[in-house]
Amino acid sequence: MKLIIDTDPGIDDAMAIAYAAAAPEIDLIGLTTVFGNTHVHQSSRNARFLVDKLGLDIPVAQGASAAHGKDDHSPSEHVHGPEGFGDLTDIPEIGQNHDLTAAEFLVEMAREHAGELVVCAVGPLTNIADAMALDPAFSKNLGRLVIMGGAVYCPGNITPHAEANIYHDAHAADAVFTAPPETVLVGLDVTLKTLYQNADFEALAQKSADMGVFLRDISKFYLQFYKEIGGLDGCGLHDSTAVIACTHDHMFDLVQTGVQVITEGDALGATIPQDGRPPVTVCRDVDGAGVVDLFTARVASLP
Ligand code: RIB
Ligand code: CA
Numbered sequence: 001m002k003l004i005i006d007t008d009p010g011i012d013d014a015m016a017i018a019y020a021a022a023a024p025e026i027d028l029i030g031l032t033t034v035f036g037n038t039h040v041h042q043s044s045r046n047a048r049f050l051v052d053k054l055g056l057d058i059p060v061a062q063g064a065s066a067a068h069g070k071d072d073h074s075p076s077e078h079v080h081g082p083e084g085f086g087d088l089t090d091i092p093e094i095g096q097n098h099d100l101t102a103a104e105f106l107v108e109m110a111r112e113h114a115g116e117l118v119v120c121a122v123g124p125l126t127n128i129a130d131a132m133a134l135d136p137a138f139s140k141n142l143g144r145l146v147i148m149g150g151a152v153y154c155p156g157n158i159t160p161h162a163e164a165n166i167y168h169d170a171h172a173a174d175a176v177f178t179a180p181p182e183t184v185l186v187g188l189d190v191t192l193k194t195l196y197q198n199a200d201f202e203a204l205a206q207k208s209a210d211m212g213v214f215l216r217d218i219s220k221f222y223l224q225f226y227k228e229i230g231g232l233d234g235c236g237l238h239d240s241t242a243v244i245a246c247t248h249d250h251m252f253d254l255v256q257t258g259v260q261v262i263t264e265g266d267a268l269g270a271t272i273p274q275d276g277r278p279p280v281t282v283c284r285d286v287d288g289a290g291v292v293d294l295f296t297a298r299v300a301s302l303p
Helices: 011-022 040-053 102-112 126-134 164-168 170-178 198-207 211-230 238-247 288-299
Strands: 002-007 027-033 060-062 118-121 144-148 183-186 252-257 259-261 271-273 280-286
Touching: 002 011, 002 102, 002 238, 011 027, 011 040, 011 211, 011 238, 011 288, 027 040, 027 102, 040 060, 060 102, 102 126, 118 126, 118 238, 126 170, 144 238, 164 170, 170 259, 183 238, 198 211, 198 288, 211 288, 238 288, 280 288
Parallel strands: 002 027, 002 118, 027 060, 118 144, 144 183, 183 280
Antiparallel strands: 252 280, 259 271
């Protein structure tokens, strides 16, 4: 399966990219970057660092630096750290971004791999909305869009109503759900059932001396946030669960519904079931332990 991950790395993004590199069913053909956990230039630098560390020869195309209608973005540094990788600060600039923007690259690749390409969006949906606006054929060309985002039947995380990716560009998200390609929504409804604990990271580090140790080291900051703010003993495998949903949808309980995104007021970013909209596939439940075990088994195989 040909995959592009649209990403704001970001600690759980890094885990998802490592998983995709290790998964035998996945042919990761590129990364597109977006603001969110970090500023977009940091997302791109972090993405290129991960591509190099994983020994991949794939492009990184930079995308949006802010939400539709906004001039800038202020990352929540207390969640992913000042540079997006927890306490790590001196992250080198390796290589360059692709000449195309993220939206241009997504459109080009969907055209080149018409009907086959899967895009897994694990940050705000700005680049996806931009690609849909850039090429009216993008949604038809795209094989499937898998989104880490939303909280359809459960509370949010950035506010009681909203999940962070949707909240950070509610207008873009609502544009996507107004006329969605074939779409799977992997929200907090399932990603908070795939908690990854300190012991899991330590076991991973024992098996994977480079990538496993790196992910353990950058996740300490993230685990601390989950413990102090979320009162949780472990962090959600948010983005990895979405990548796993691209190839293992049998691990999920799925429902079909249209989705509306609230674009103003206290409920900004809420994802509401809406029968008047084209249906998308929403992950309602998951074999959480199975996802955690699959993630560990694959990433532990990395050097
Ligand atoms: O709400 C979780 C999502 O927001 C994840 O994609 C995480 O990386 C952040 O972007
Ligand atoms: Ca993310």
